[in-house]
């Protein structure tokens with residue numbers, strides 16, 4: 001099928017628009033958090049895998065951290081349990097932890113790895129426990145009503161240290177790391193960690209060029225539901241305080257902000273429901289979603 005001259009020109013323009021970005025991001029690390037809500041449709045999963053392979057082939061180093069919250073909820077439901085969250089973090093007892101390990105470390109991780117490999121990438125699936133990569137300790141959540149009170153929500157972890165050696169080794173051999181957000185404690189115990197937290201800390205440790213958090217909204221929205229295309233630290237604090245940012249968006253925006261304060265060049269919260277959102281964000285002039293900057 002031949003293209004009309006106008007549409008051929010448009011396609012060529014888009015391809016050539018990518019050139020400066022490919023040059024600028026050559027050999028740079030891009031940490032991509034693929035949220036469970038952005039992987040609910042088959043065609044989106046395929047589009048994501050293709051984008052990751054393309055980024056690798058043009059010389060960037062994508063590192064994938066995935067979530068799987070809705071997929072964990074599905075399995076919990078099947079065993080008659082209801083998922084419960086406090087400030088965006090899943091309350092995780094031992095039985096829930098078994099399911100978290102099955103879904104994140106097994107089902108979801110393997111599916112993403114297989115898809116990337118199907119499109120010609122060399123993906124390797126890991127959890128944070130492999131090689132002792134993600135060290136963690138119990139996370140205590142601050143009470144909303146009494147900021148001083150700390151709530152124990154079970155086997156939920158926060159990252160204490162990341163050893164980047166394994167990821168760096170894989171990158172150097174052209175593999176694409178695909179990481180499930182499970183960490184290991186001092187006594188060898190497994191912790192369930194919010195995937196945004198892992199992605200943010202990993203981006204800092206790897207001194208990534210970009211942290212991209214893919215989710216199921218167009219970005220951060222204001223009280224009227226309008227997209228906020230750019231946010232600074234002060235604006236984020238105000239939006240959390242007045243309740244505009246809530247639930248799962250709290251850990252996301254906090255990590256996006258912490259990452260840019262600690263050396264990551266830019267953080268982006270983008271809509272994983274838009275086909276090829278990754279390519280649009282990284283390789284075109286068209287910014288998508290919300291860009292988070294530090295105040296400095």
Ligand SMILES: Nc1ncnc2c1ncn2[C@@H]1O[C@H](COP(=O)(O)OP(=O)(O)O)[C@@H](O)[C@H]1O
Nearest residue numbers: 035036037215216217220221244245246248249
């Ligand atoms: N101000 C806001 N802008 C956009 N989303 C928000 C906001 N406040 C809360 N949210 C909620 O945060 C959700 C994204 O977080 P989460 O469900 O944890 O996504 P993911 O599974 O991708 O990590 C959105 O779907 C929305 O319901």
Ligand SMILES: CC(=O)N[C@@H](CCC(=O)OP(=O)(O)O)C(=O)O
Nearest residue numbers: 036067068069089090193194195
């Ligand atoms: C402690 C905690 O909340 N862990 C998350 C880990 C998965 C995750 O973060 O998945 P999404 O990115 O798809 O939300 C959970 O159990 O759901």
